[in-house]
Every structure is written in C-alpha cells, then in structure tokens.
Amino acid sequence: MIRGALVREWQVLLRAKGAVINPLAFLLLTTMLFVIAAPDAITTATDEASAVAPGVLWTLVLLTQLLALDSMYRRDFDSGVLEQTLVSAQVPFVTVLIRIFMQWLSTGFIMACLGPVLGVMLGLSSQALPATALALLLGTPALSLLGSVGASVTVGFNRGGVILALLVLPLFLPTLVFGADMVMAAQAGRSVMPQVYALSLISLVALALAPFATLAGLKISLEMQ
Amino acid sequence: MYFDSFAEFLLMGKHGFYVWMAYGITAAVLLGSWLSARQAFVNAKQQIAREIELADRSASVTNRDREGFDESET
Amino acid sequence: MLGASLKRLWHKLGSPRWFFSLTTRWVTFFGWSAAVLLLWGAIWGLAYAPADYQQGNSFRIMYVHVPAAMLAQSLYIGMGVAGFIGLVWRMKLTDVAISACLPLGMVITALALFSGSVWGRPTWGSWWEWDGRTVSTLVLFFLYVGIYALREAIAEAELRARASALIAMVGTVNIPIIKYSVEWWNTLHQPASFGLTQKPAMPSEMWLPLLVMVLGFYCFAGFIVLLRMRSEILQREMNARWVGDWITGRGAP
Numbered sequence: 001m002i003r004g005a006l007v008r009e010w011q012v013l014l015r016a017k018g019a020v021i022n023p024l025a026f027l028l029l030t031t032m033l034f035v036i037a038a039p040d041a042i043t044t045a046t047d048e049a050s051a052v053a054p055g056v057l058w059t060l061v062l063l064t065q066l067l068a069l070d071s072m073y074r075r076d077f078d079s080g081v082l083e084q085t086l087v088s089a090q091v092p093f094v095t096v097l098i099r100i101f102m103q104w105l106s107t108g109f110i111m112a113c114l115g116p117v118l119g120v121m122l123g124l125s126s127q128a129l130p131a132t133a134l135a136l137l138l139g140t141p142a143l144s145l146l147g148s149v150g151a152s153v154t155v156g157f158n159r160g161g162v163i164l165a166l167l168v169l170p171l172f173l174p175t176l177v178f179g180a181d182m183v184m185a186a187q188a189g190r191s192v193m194p195q196v197y198a199l200s201l202i203s204l205v206a207l208a209l210a211p212f213a214t215l216a217g218l219k220i221s222l223e224m225q
Numbered sequence: 226m227y228f229d230s231f232a233e234f235l236l237m238g239k240h241g242f243y244v245w246m247a248y249g250i251t252a253a254v255l256l257g258s259w260l261s262a263r264q265a266f267v268n269a270k271q272q273i274a275r276e277i278e279l280a281d282r283s284a285s286v287t288n289r290d291r292e293g294f295d296e297s298e299t
Numbered sequence: 300m301l302g303a304s305l306k307r308l309w310h311k312l313g314s315p316r317w318f319f320s321l322t323t324r325w326v327t328f329f330g331w332s333a334a335v336l337l338l339w340g341a342i343w344g345l346a347y348a349p350a351d352y353q354q355g356n357s358f359r360i361m362y363v364h365v366p367a368a369m370l371a372q373s374l375y376i377g378m379g380v381a382g383f384i385g386l387v388w389r390m391k392l393t394d395v396a397i398s399a400c401l402p403l404g405m406v407i408t409a410l411a412l413f414s415g416s417v418w419g420r421p422t423w424g425s426w427w428e429w430d431g432r433t434v435s436t437l438v439l440f441f442l443y444v445g446i447y448a449l450r451e452a453i454a455e456a457e458l459r460a461r462a463s464a465l466i467a468m469v470g471t472v473n474i475p476i477i478k479y480s481v482e483w484w485n486t487l488h489q490p491a492s493f494g495l496t497q498k499p500a501m502p503s504e505m506w507l508p509l510l511v512m513v514l515g516f517y518c519f520a521g522f523i524v525l526l527r528m529r530s531e532i533l534q535r536e537m538n539a540r541w542v543g544d545w546i547t548g549r550g551a552p
Contacts, residue, residue, distance in 0.1 A: 149469060153462050157452050166445040167466060170438050171473055174480035181487065198483075202476065213469055216386070220461050224453065226346055234346060237356035240421045244359050247417040248341065251363040254410045255337070255519060258403055262526045269533040273546050276537065 005095060009102040016075070020106045023068040027111065030060045031118050042123035050123030054132075054183035057122055061111050061136065062143065062172050066165055068107040069147040072099075073155040073218065083222050086215075096211045096218070100148045108140025124187065131186030138199040139179040145203070145210035146171040152217030156224045174202050313390045315532045316541050320552040322525045329522035336515030344508035351505075357421040362508055364414035366516035368432075371411050371439055372474065374404035374520060378446070379471025382464030392528075394460035395535070397467060399527035401450070403520060405443045411436050431485035435478050442470045 013020065034056055035042055041052045076082035089095040115136040116129040124132060150168035154160035182195035228234040237244045311317045344362035351358035378397045385393030415433065416426050427433065446463055453459040536542050544550040 149465075153449070153466065154452075160452075163445070163448045163452055166441065166448055170441050170445070170477065171469070173438060174473075174476050177480040177484045181484065198480070205476070209469075209472065213465060216465050217462070220458050220465070224455065224458050227349055228346060237359070238350070240355055240357040243357055243417050243421045244345070247360040247363055247414045248345070250413055250417075251367070251410060254406055258406060258519075258523055261402070262523045262530070266526055266530040266533075269530045270546060273533060273537055273542060277543050277547060 001090060002094060002098070005098045006102075009098055013102060013106055019068070019071050020110070023064045023107055024110060024114070026067055027060055027064040027114070027118070030063065031057075031121055034060070035121060042121075053119060053122035053124045054128075054180045054187065057115065057119055057124070057132070057183070058176050058180040060118075061115075061140070062169070062176060064111065065107060065140070065143045065147055065172075066168065068103070069151045069164060069168065070161055072103050072148060072151045073221075077155045077221065082218065086218060086222070092215055093211055096148075096214050100144050100211065100214070103148065104141050104144035108136070108144050112136035112140055119183070124183070127189070128183055128186040131192050132183050134192075135179045135182040135195065135199060138196065138203060139175045142175045142199070142203040142206040143172060145206035149210050149213040149217060152214045152221060154221075155218070156221040175199065178202070309388075313388070313392060315392060315395070315536050316539070316552050318392055319529055319532050319545075322529060323552075326522060326525045326529065329518045329525060333515055333519035333522050336511055336518055340508050340511035340515050344512060348505055348508050349502075354422045357418060360414055360418040362512045364411060364418055365509060366513045367407050367411040367414055368436060369513060370516050370520055371404060371408040371436065373517070374400045374407065374524075375439060375442060375467070375474065376471050378404070378463075378467040382467040382471075385460065385464045386468070391460070391535075392532075394456075394463065395528050395531045396524070397446075397460075397463050398450070398531055399524045401443065401447060402527075403523050405440070405447065407520075408436060408440045408443055412440065431478075431482045434481045434485070438477055438481070439474070442473075445470070 038052075042050050073082060076085070085095060086092050112133055115132045116124075119129055119132045120126075147168050150164050150171070154164045154167065157163060178195045178198040182192045182199065185192050185195060226234075235241055235245075340362065344359055348359070348362075350356050378400050381393040381396040381400070384390055385397075412433070415436070419428060420426050446466055449466055450459055450463055453462055533542060541550070541552045545552050
C-alpha cells in the first residue's frame with residue numbers, strides 16, 4: 001500500500017513539473033535580486049565572509065517554501081481527488097505523511113542540495129558550505145511538515161496565501177533561528193552541534209504532530225466545500 | 226508616600242511623561258475593552274428583545290384572525 | 300462518587316444555559332474585584348513603592364507592562380486549551396470561549412508591546428530593542444492575528460470553531476518552542492539587556508504591588524471574557540425559551 005502511494009505521488013510529481021521548478025526558480029531569482037540590490041553586503045573576497053548571507057539565504061528558503069505550500073493540496077482539493085484519496089485510504093495518516101514527504105523531496109530536499117551554490121552566490125565562506133547543506137537538510141522537513149498544517153486549513157480559501165503566511169511563519173521561526181545560526185556558527189568556526197540537535201528536535205516534534213493536525217485540517221477544509 | 230509632594234509625584238523624577246503615558250494607555254485600553262464588551266452584551270439583549278416583540282405581535286395578529294375579530298390592527 | 304459528580308459537572312459545562320446562570324454572579328464578582336485590585340495596585344505602585352536603584356521612577360511602568368505581558372500569553376494558552384477540549388469533547392462552549400478571548404488577547408498583547416516600548420525609552424534609551432521578549436511578544440501578536448484572520452475567512456460556525464481550535468492548539472504548542480529559540484537567538488546576537496530578573500531579588504515593597512496588579516489584570520480578563528461569552532451565548536441561543544424568559548424577566552436561566 002505504501003509503495004503504491006509512493007509510486008502514485010511520484011507520478012503526480014513528474015507530471016506537475018511546474019510545481020517543482022517554479023519555487024526553485026523563485027529562490028534563484030530572489031537570491032539574484034538580493035545580490036543586485038545589496039552588493040556591498042555580499043563580499044565574494046575569499047578572506048571576508050558575508051555577515052548577512054546566512055540569514056538572507058534562510059529567509060529566502062522560507063519564502064520559497066511558503067510559495068510551494070500554496071499548491072500542496074490545492075489541485076487535488078479542487079479536482080476532488082483529495083477527498084477520494086482520504087476516504088478510500090486504509091490509513092489516512094500514512095497517505096498524508098507520504099504527501100508531505102513528497103512535498104519535502106520536491107522542495108526542501110532540492111533546496112538543501114542547492115543551498116551551497118546559493119550560499120556561494122551570497123558570499124558565504126567556503127568553510128560554511130557543508131554546514132549550510134546539513135542545516136537545510138535538517139530544517140526543511142520541519143518547514144514541509146508545519147507548512148502542511150497551514151496549507152491543509154487554508155486550501156479552500158480564495159485568497160488563502162496571506163492567511164497561510166500568517167499562520168505558518170510563526171511556526172517556521174524556530175527553524176529559522178537555529179538554521180541561520182548554524183550557518184553563522186560554521187562561518188565563525190564555532191561548533192554546530194547544538195544547532196544540529198535543535199534542528200533535528202524541531203523536525204522530529206513536527207513529524208510527531210503535523211500529520212495529525214494536517215488530517216484534521218483537511219477534514220475541515222473538505223467539509224467547507 | 227514615596228514622593229514628597231504632588232508635583233514630584235507628577236514629574237516622576239523627569240520620567241513623568243513616560244510613566245503617565247504608559248498608565249494612560251493602559252487605562253484607555255482597559256476602559257475601552259470594558260465598554261466594548263458591555264456594548265456587545267447590551268446589543269445582544271436589545272436584539273433579542275426586539276425579536277421577541279416582533280414574534281409576539283405577529284402571534285397576536287394570527288390569534289385575532291383566528292378568533293374572527295373585525296377590528297383592524299390600528 | 301466524586302468521579303460521578305465530576306462527570307456530571309463536566310457535562311453541565313457543555314450546556315450554555317447552565318453556564319449562563321452560573322456566571323451571572325461571577326461576572327459581577329470579577330468586575331468589582333478587578334476594579335478594586337487595579338486601583339489599589341496602581342496607586343501603590345505609582346505613589347508608594349520605592350523607586351528602582353538603577354532605573355528610577357520609570358520602572359513603575361513594570362506594574363502595567365508585566366501583567367499585560369503575562370495576560371497576553373495566558374489568554375492565548377487559554378484559547379489553545381479551550382480548542383483542545385472542544386475538539387476532543389465536542390463542547391460548543393469552547394468556541395464561545397475562544398471568540399471571547401480573542402479580541403481582549405490581541406489588545407492586551409498590543410498593550411504589552413506599547414508599554415514595553417514606553418518603558419524602554421527612558422530606561423535603556425530606545426523605543427524598541429529586538430531582544431528575546433520583544434520578539435516573543437511580537438510573534439504572539441501575530442499568532443493572535445492569524446486566528447482572527449482565520450475566523451474572518453470561514454463563514455460556517457462549526458467549521459470555524461474546529462479550524463480555530465486546531466490552529467490555537469498548534470500555536471500554543473509552538474509558544475514554548477518559540478520562546479526558547481528566541482532566547483537562544485538573543486543571547487548570541489544581542490547585548491545583554493537589563494531585565495528585572497537579572498538583578499538580585501526584588502524587595503517585597505516592590506513586588507507586592509505587582510502581585511496585586513497581576514491579580515487585578517487577571518480578574519479583569521475573567522470579567523471581560525465571561526461578559527463576552529454571555530453575549531455570545533445569548534446570540535447563539537437566541538431562539539431558546541430560557542433566553543426569552545430571561546430577557547422579558549419571566550424567569551432566571
């Protein structure tokens with residue numbers, strides 16, 4: 001059953017390539033915008049590291065995630081597929097979990113892989129790049145999980161984007177704090193272990209709570225139709 | 226009393242502006258909350274009272290029709 | 300036997316009518332208690348408490364700022380608890396409670412932010428400092444606004460109740476996590492800001508008025524929340540017979 005659901009979700013992903021590419025294009029675009037807008041804040045000289053780069057990178061990652069969340073359930077919600085899937089699923093919890101996993105795979109995971117590249121563009125020192133990738137890898141699951149809760153409640157709204165942001169950004173805050181700090185610590189040569197623990201803990205707590213909350217939210221939204 | 230005179234009390238050792246501003250805003254907020262909540266309660270009561278009156282009036286009209294009065298309502 | 304009567308009490312709590320009759324006297328009690336406590340605490344804190352050694356008289360703002368900040372958080376947690384009870388036991392009164400706590404909570408959070416800013420200006424020189432507490436309180440304000448926006452967006456009562464309950468619960472769980480992560484952020488990136496908690500223990504002449512003010516604020520919150528809940532119950536139960544009887548004076552609920 002799990003394999004079937006995974007295969008199905010993978011096929012959906014392959015067909016809806018735009019949903020994957022658009023947020024990443026947004027991330028790249030906004031990174032470029034920042035570099036153009038504040039060139040003095042970014043120094044690519046090798047001996048100086050940019051102080052704002054960690055925070056800027058993480059902020060742009062958060063905003064990209066927000067953008068990607070909007071379409072997480074919407075298409076299936078509008079077409080009726082979501083209702084069918086939840087009704088016919090043997091264990092709806094697993095279905096939701098797989099959907100969130102796929103969302104992370106198509107957004108957060110790729111951002112974690114691209115993170116170092118964008119970091120270099122923003123002037124991060126090279127010693128911080130592995131930590132950047134790890135931070136994003138550990139933190140983006142929380143973003144997908146917590147974001148899924150907000151997306152599930154607002155999927156039926158006409159202009160849900162703003163309310164989604166309002167609901168979800170406070171939830172993202174802890175990940176932002178520790179994620180940005182991890183990159184800064186790596187740049188300064190400090191140990192990143194505390195942040196690793198913190199980010200992992202946050203993602204695990206999100207893993208424990210978010211699927212249930214998402215299911216509840218989806219049920220509410222489906223009844224609103 | 227901590228202060229020696231009322232003037233000193235008002236001045237608060239040159240912090241008076243800030244202290245009284247903070248207490249003033251607080252008083253305004255608390256007062257406003259109370260008035261707003263009270264108004265909501267009064268509105269609810271008035272609205273229901275009006276509904277009851279309307280219901281009574283239409284019920285009495287129906288009763289009169291049933292009992293066959295010729296008098297008009299005016 | 301205690302268990303059975305507690306269970307009966309719990310079920311009665313789900314009845315709007317019973318709640319309305321129970322709280323008739325509570326509202327008056329909380330209202331008067333709040334008035335007395337707030338007046339007493341304010342006069343005590345303003346005129347009789349000694350000035351702070353470092354801050355001078357501006358520290359008296361603490362007597363309104365700290366209770367407001369405490370209440371702001373308590374009201375949100377109250378909404379979260381109400382939401383949890385509402386979702387698990389399907390009690391409709393919990394949504395009435397959430398709708399009653401929301402406007403007061405937002406306004407009190409804003410008050411905490413303003414009073415903190417006014418306190419900061421003469422004491423530490425600036426109207427606004429990004430430290431652990433300001434960021435946490437600001438995030439709390441956004442948590443309130445989120446629920447407000449959510450309620451505005453959902454027209455159907457039952458669904459609005461469940462969505463608010465869910466988001467209030469999620470937000471409540473998030474509050475300690477946010478506080479911890481913001482404190483972490485603060486200790487690393489901001490110069491240590493003077494807080495009363497960092498000084499040696501406050502003498503009782505200083506914190507007793509604070510206790511009175513905190514009690515006063517909480518009684519005030521009880522007063523306002525119960526009053527708003529009663530208004531909401533009247534609205535929702537508009538067509539019930541007991542409401543009509545109570546309004547026209549034919550009988551108590």
